[in-house]
Amino acid sequence: MKIGIIGSPQTGKTTLFESLTKGTTQVSQSRTNVAAVSVADADLDFLASVFKPKKTTPASVEFADVPGIPSGQEHASRRNELLKDVKNVDALVEVFDAFSLKPSPGELISRIESFELDLALVDLEIVEHRLERMKREKLTPPLEHERELLTSAQACLSAGKALRSLGLADEDRKALNSYAFITLKPVMYVMNITMTDEAAAKRLETDLSTTADQVDATVMVLDAKLEREISELPPNEQTEFLQEFGLSGSAIDTFISRAYKLLRLRTFYTAGEDECKAWVIEAGTQAREAAGKIHTDIARGFIAAEVISLDDFRKADNSFKIAKEKGLLRIEGENYVVKNKEIAHFRFNVSH
Ligand SMILES: Nc1nc2c(ncn2[C@@H]2O[C@H](COP(=O)(O)OP(=O)(O)O)[C@@H](O)[C@H]2O)c(=O)[nH]1
Ligand SMILES: [Mg+2]
Structure with missing residues (x-):
């Protein structure tokens, strides 16, 4: 990150x-x-x-x-x-x-606005340049959609507002990814x-x-x-x-x-005698993809994830063995959404 x-x-x-x-x-x-x-x-x-x-x-x-x-x-x-x-x-x-000079909340808000206006102008230049070029291109349906998105981006930025405030759907955000707009972050x-x-x-x-x-x-x-x-x-x-x-x-x-929180990030852990490690994933990441953070082979040969929350691990006297006996160690499949602060162990099989 x-x-x-x-x-x-x-x-x-x-x-x-x-x-x-x-x-x-x-x-x-x-x-x-x-x-x-x-x-x-x-x-x-x-x-x-x-x-x-x-x-x-x-x-x-x-x-x-x-x-x-x-x-x-x-x-x-x-x-x-x-x-x-x-x-x-x-x-x-x-x-x-x-x-310095202990500004009031109102003064700080206008500083934020003026700083973000400068950033909006940077993005606006990119948008207008692209829209200008699009006028001379033959537009396929996806490009036509992109042009519409850029037109609403232009209106937003011309009003001095950040593109974040458009509340774009994920797919629209993706369509604009290549522009790396500063005010969309x-x-x-x-x-x-x-x-x-x-x-x-x-x-x-x-x-x-x-x-x-x-x-x-x-x-x-x-x-x-x-x-x-x-x-x-x-x-x-x-x-x-x-x-x-x-x-x-x-x-x-x-x-x-x-x-x-801003980036909707979650942490999971791998824990053992060789290494204890914190891994960062986005909220909603599924087990196979989380395993891929560790190694692409583990994602490819994914069989199952053994997971336990930190709380349950403590309840099991900090022991995987006791956790298993008490049924606190869960076996989850590839589509399981890994939760924040879970300890995970992935079973996998690499046949070639
Ligand atoms: N009084 C006060 N001075 C600060 C504070 N933070 C930074 N400064 C001073 O402001 C000046 C600029 O700080 P710097 O971190 O180099 O600012 P930058 O230009 O944004 O990287 C330095 O002289 C800092 O010592 C603060 O919280 N209080
Ligand atoms: Mg500096």
Whole structure:
């Protein structure tokens, strides 16, 4: 999974990137920074404590921190250039400065709108260019349908609205896939504040959620600078630091779990003495396809999946053997939809 971090200059994007990467990556201000971040997962830690495997492999997310995107017509080509770095990400995090001059919720909403207007213009240019060319082409029925889709996209973007807000059906979304429209990607708005108290942060989040909901986005309020400070501390000092500031926890874990929700992602585990590993799948993924994440051979020779929820595994004294005896270990077929936080073991047969 890839997530792009974008925003106007000086909003705290690189600071957020550094708190995600815990300072392990040398950052540049003029080029896009890319790094894979391991996802902290207490359930995977639990499995590792049970199986004591040779290797524990958490899920990972790739973040791309793009330099500040300038506003205004005169910067259109620079904007296009920078946005190329997020063409193939799965979701966008848009960071806004809510720390300097303490902007009101209304002011923040207009900043969101103005930033998204710039993005809409980037997509609009692509749409209009394509529509212009289509005028000279002989259109097959699928292309005719695509032209209709692009015409409604043009109206949406001309009104300064993101393509997300069209609420396209999955097949229409697929038909537009090759354009890699920036405003069609799932979005999380990050309001970068100076944390004074968590209750105030929560209130701001609630104030902005209604607006975010309307444009099919999600919102998160955090203090990037504070998060970077926390991430630099050894784990035992982090707790102390959080208490001192009257904070209940770091926002980074919440940030990751919201990103998962945004992308409709689920986690399943494989667990044994060799390795305990977290696997990321999209909601609705069936057993054979989930098996294919591990190896294409396992998908091809798929026989069955043995699955158990983490809760049931705990009820069975953390033992597959007891789980089997108690009938808690289930055998499922290829079309079984793998649930979040299940442990799975795939039986397969490769005959040649
Ligand atoms: N007061 C305050 N300053 C911040 C915060 N986040 C970032 N900054 C400062 O804003 C400036 C720009 O931050 P940076 O992360 O480089 O922004 P970018 O241009 O969006 O990558 C730096 O001087 C940061 O120290 C914050 O939450 N509070
Ligand atoms: Mg930066």
